[in-house]
Amino acid sequence: MATSVLDHAHGTAHEKTGLWSWITTVDHKRIGILYGATAFLFFLMGGLEALLIRWQLAKPEHGFVSPEMYNQLFTMHGTTMIFLGVMPLSAMFFNFMIPLQIGARDVAFPRLNAFSYWVFLLGGLFLNVSFLLNAAPNAGWFGYANLTSKQFSPGLNVDFWVIGLQILGIASLAAAVNFFTTVVNMRAPGMTLMRMPMFTWMSFFTQILLLLAFPVITVALVFLMADRNFGSHFFSPGGGGDPILWQHLFWLFGHPEVYILILPAFGIVSEILPVFSRKPLFGYAAMVFSGAFIAFLGFGVWSHHMFSTGMGPVADAVFSVTTMLIAVPTGVKIFNWLGTIWGGSIQFKTPMLFAIGFVALFIIGGLSGVMHASPPADLQQTDTYFVVAHFHYVLFGGSIFGLLGGAYYWWPKMSGFMLDDKIGKLHFWLTFIGMNLTFFPMHFVGLHGMPRRVYTYPAGLGFETMNMIETVGAFLLGLSFLTFLYNIWTSARTRAERVAPADPWHGATLEWAIPSPPQEWNFNEIPQVHARDELWYRRRQAGGTLPEPERVSGAGIHLPNPSYWPLVTAIGVLVFFLGFMFHMVPVNILGGLLVLFGAMKWAFEPAG
Amino acid sequence: MADAHAHALEHPTSTGIDSRKLAIWTFIGSECMFFTSLISTYLVYKGKSLVGPLPHEASQCMLHGKMQECEQIFSIPLVTFGTAVLLFSSFFVVMALNGAQTGNRKKLLFWLSATVIGGLFFIGMQVYEFTHFVHEGLGYTTNLFGSSFYTLTGFHGSHVTLGVIWLSTVLILAFRGKLPPEKSLNLELAALYWHFVDVVWIVIFPVVYLMR
Numbered sequence: 089m090a091t092s093v094l095d096h097a098h099g100t101a102h103e104k105t106g107l108w109s110w111i112t113t114v115d116h117k118r119i120g121i122l123y124g125a126t127a128f129l130f131f132l133m134g135g136l137e138a139l140l141i142r143w144q145l146a147k148p149e150h151g152f153v154s155p156e157m158y159n160q161l162f163t164m165h166g167t168t169m170i171f172l173g174v175m176p177l178s179a180m181f182f183n184f185m186i187p188l189q190i191g192a193r194d195v196a197f198p199r200l201n202a203f204s205y206w207v208f209l210l211g212g213l214f215l216n217v218s219f220l221l222n223a224a225p226n227a228g229w230f231g232y233a234n235l236t237s238k239q240f241s242p243g244l245n246v247d248f249w250v251i252g253l254q255i256l257g258i259a260s261l262a263a264a265v266n267f268f269t270t271v272v273n274m275r276a277p278g279m280t281l282m283r284m285p286m287f288t289w290m291s292f293f294t295q296i297l298l299l300l301a302f303p304v305i306t307v308a309l310v311f312l313m314a315d316r317n318f319g320s321h322f323f324s325p326g327g328g329g330d331p332i333l334w335q336h337l338f339w340l341f342g343h344p345e346v347y348i349l350i351l352p353a354f355g356i357v358s359e360i361l362p363v364f365s366r367k368p369l370f371g372y373a374a375m376v377f378s379g380a381f382i383a384f385l386g387f388g389v390w391s392h393h394m395f396s397t398g399m400g401p402v403a404d405a406v407f408s409v410t411t412m413l414i415a416v417p418t419g420v421k422i423f424n425w426l427g428t429i430w431g432g433s434i435q436f437k438t439p440m441l442f443a444i445g446f447v448a449l450f451i452i453g454g455l456s457g458v459m460h461a462s463p464p465a466d467l468q469q470t471d472t473y474f475v476v477a478h479f480h481y482v483l484f485g486g487s488i489f490g491l492l493g494g495a496y497y498w499w500p501k502m503s504g505f506m507l508d509d510k511i512g513k514l515h516f517w518l519t520f521i522g523m524n525l526t527f528f529p530m531h532f533v534g535l536h537g538m539p540r541r542v543y544t545y546p547a548g549l550g551f552e553t554m555n556m557i558e559t560v561g562a563f564l565l566g567l568s569f570l571t572f573l574y575n576i577w578t579s580a581r582t583r584a585e586r587v588a589p590a591d592p593w594h595g596a597t598l599e600w601a602i603p604s605p606p607q608e609w610n611f612n613e614i615p616q617v618h619a620r621d622e623l624w625y626r627r628r629q630a631g632g633t634l635p636e637p638e639r640v641s642g643a644g645i646h647l648p649n650p651s652y653w654p655l656v657t658a659i660g661v662l663v664f665f666l667g668f669m670f671h672m673v674p675v676n677i678l679g680g681l682l683v684l685f686g687a688m689k690w691a692f693e694p695a696g
Numbered sequence: 697m698a699d700a701h702a703h704a705l706e707h708p709t710s711t712g713i714d715s716r717k718l719a720i721w722t723f724i725g726s727e728c729m730f731f732t733s734l735i736s737t738y739l740v741y742k743g744k745s746l747v748g749p750l751p752h753e754a755s756q757c758m759l760h761g762k763m764q765e766c767e768q769i770f771s772i773p774l775v776t777f778g779t780a781v782l783l784f785s786s787f788f789v790v791m792a793l794n795g796a797q798t799g800n801r802k803k804l805l806f807w808l809s810a811t812v813i814g815g816l817f818f819i820g821m822q823v824y825e826f827t828h829f830v831h832e833g834l835g836y837t838t839n840l841f842g843s844s845f846y847t848l849t850g851f852h853g854s855h856v857t858l859g860v861i862w863l864s865t866v867l868i869l870a871f872r873g874k875l876p877p878e879k880s881l882n883l884e885l886a887a888l889y890w891h892f893v894d895v896v897w898i899v900i901f902p903v904v905y906l907m908r
Contacts, residue, residue, distance in 0.1 A: 196715040196718075196719065197715070197719065261726060264722075264726070265719050265722045265723050265726070266719070268718075268719075268722045269715050269718045269719045269722060272710065272711060272718060273709040273710050273711055273713065273715045273718055274709065274710065274715070275710040279710070299722060299725060299726040299729075300725070300726065300729050301729075302726070303726055303727065303729040303730035303733060304729055304730075304733045306730060307730060307733035307734055307737070308733070310847065311737070311847070314836075314843065314847065318836055318837055319837045320836060320837045320843035321837070321839075321840060321843065322737070322840075322843060322844075327746065327837075327839070327840065328741075328744045328745060328746045328839070328840045329741075329744075329840060330740075330741075330744075333737065333740060337733060337737075340733075684861070688865070691865075
């Protein structure tokens with residue numbers, strides 16, 4: 089009896105709206121939306137930083153920003169886009185889609201999930217507060233020793249970077265433990281591993297990379313913090329230390345990080361291409377295993393970032409070969425994507441355009457990647473705009489195109505209304521043209537010798553025209569994101585006329601089997617899975633069409649309780665690290681106690 | 697009623713393994729990379745210190761304001777004893793878990809208390825060792841050996857401390873009679889973490905203290 093009364097109380101409590109319901113939410117869908125909204129704001133910040141950089145470089149000897157400000161801008165642009173943009177935008181889809189795709193009611197640890205979000209939010213705000221003090225990180229997103237030492241970076245800039253990344257690392261690790269467990273343990277009956285949707289598979293590999301790569305940078309940052317705060321010599325040759333150790337530790341994290349950024353986009357594209365080609369994904373097993381192979385090899389290529397440090401012929405050769413080897417599973421994926429759309433009845437909706445754009449641009453970025461896998465070529469290209477061109481083709485042309493495709497694809501599921509397809513196509517073309525205008529000329533200026541991370545360039549070296557084209561392209565990209573915002577605004581305004589059905593695209597995966605947006609408990613009954621493309625299987629069984637799922641009352645369905653302890657614990661984490669910022673041990677202790685207190689309260693409150 | 701309610705929450709998982717247990721295993725996997733990085737750094741910097749004190753050999757070091765000859769700093773017997781206590785505590789927690797699973801309250805309380813005491817003893821040993829080293833002239837920033845040694849063993853020590861706090865919490869639960877056999881997983885999770893902390897020490901002890 090008591091149980092049903094309780095459940096009834098939950099049923100009404102969860103319908104509540106308002107700020108407090110968001111602060112205490114443990115619903116993976118709400119947390120996903122929080123991740124998405126927050127990350128998109130940070131992404132716009134990073135974009136603004138990019139535009140300021142491009143404005144400065146539009147003409148030679150331009151005095152728009154000071155060299156010191158320029159250092160802060162390019163450092164924060166990289167740090168923001170990676171840690172506060174692409175990673176949490178992927179996390180938005182992990183949160184919202186993984187439980188739905190595997191037929192679960194929530195993630196394995198709903199409160200841990202909320203904790204991850206709050207830590208991410210606080211870490212992101214902490215990093216950006218540095219701008220207000222004119223002390224934003226300024227030593228590059230890679231923070232090479234010994235530029236980051238107290239001697240060469242005496243200000244708070246690098247402290248903001250070190251501590252900000254430590255905080256964000258905790259968020260990523262907590263989330264990775266959660267999603268790893270969720271995928272392994274929370275699958276609906278019949279959802280065998282080899283029936284899992286490709287987005288879930290690629291996200292799963294991403295979690296493994298997060299789990300194994302983040303501890304390494306945590307250790308590197310601990311050493312750096314010790315060098316700066318306590319005067320140890322981990323990275324200073326004066327005390328016998330070796331600055332190259334930083335590079336090894338950083339890139340042992342940094343290269344898997346590259347796959348952390350791209351694998352979710354691989355997954356999204358592998359969802360979109362089959363649905364809009366009306367064909368199952370070509371070579372499913374090959375796609376799974378090539379993903380696994382990429383994740384595995386990702387830990388064996390880090391030193392290709394370090395050819396110019398003079399590691400000697402053996403190390404150069406080994407890392408060159410492993411790097412070229414990664415092109416093989418990546419090539420397998422590209423051919424499987426092409427095989428998927430080959431002979432399909434293709435529908436050029438906005439998500440499909442972004443997915444196809446992804447494949448095209450990622451190939452270009454992949455090819456330039458293979459070029460600097462060769463040490464002699466790399467020595468010419470390293471630290472030039474050629475490298476900038478390369479990683480923007482894979483990160484913008486790759487990750488961002490994948491994420492934008494995912495945004496258009498899953499928008500109806502997440503919001504309950506369709507985005508405008510015409511404006512969406514305009515958005516795509518602006519992005520596609522802007523992206524190529526911005527980044528393609530960088531190949532040429534790079535090979536002509538224009539160095540990265542330098543705030544200006546003299547006239548007469550032949551860089552002027554190309555740089556102007558790049559700046560025009562960058563502002564076109566800015567315009568394309570305004571188009572996206574306009575699309576969201578105008579579609580939301582007219583949402584009554586564009587209500588999304590449960591399955592607007594005739595999708596193959598379980599998230600399309602439930603109403604848009606899903607009800608809080610996702611599935612009225614835990615689904616039974618029969619096939620890899622479950623919904624297509626069900627549609628065939630039903631003779632072509634499936635009935636529209638109805639929204640029901642949730643009475644009797646048990647849901648986890650809302651909780652504010654994740655937020656309290658997250659604040660404790662921030663306070664703990666602030667102690668290192670200001671060298672105040674009592675603040676460390678206060679933060680540590682707050683974490684302990686929050687965690688205890690959390691452990692002993694009824695989970696629901 | 698409350699218990700029946702809690703029971704209804706335990707959905708069967710895809711693998712049959714409890715999700716909390718799987719999460720601890722996952723976390724342990726991640727921690728392996730954390731300690732691997734610390735141990736690798738210790739090894740990379742082995743023998744690279746510019747001044748003493750050094751772990752295994754006499755050296756020139758700054759003590760009481762002047763350069764002088766220093767003895768090797770490690771006291772192997774002390775650490776061997778601490779190591780033995782830590783390893784035995786892993787055995788103790790297995791006995792405690794057996795007590796919890798079979799509903800043998802006396803056994804549970806006795807062995808779990810023994811585990812906590814073993815952990816506290818190890819922490820005490822480490823505090824004594826660190827204090828002694830500082831007296832011998834090895835500060836955190838004295839040389840690369842000091843920095844990498846204190847960072848590695850300090851992080852291990854903080855893991856032991858967290859483990860002791862966790863086990864103590866479970867011990868309080870057990871004292872209050874809130875650890876019936878069907879909830880013995882609460883102890884098993886702490887025990888898993890405790891074993892991991894021990895295993896890490898099994899690597900650190902030979903690599904840091906015995907290897908020359």
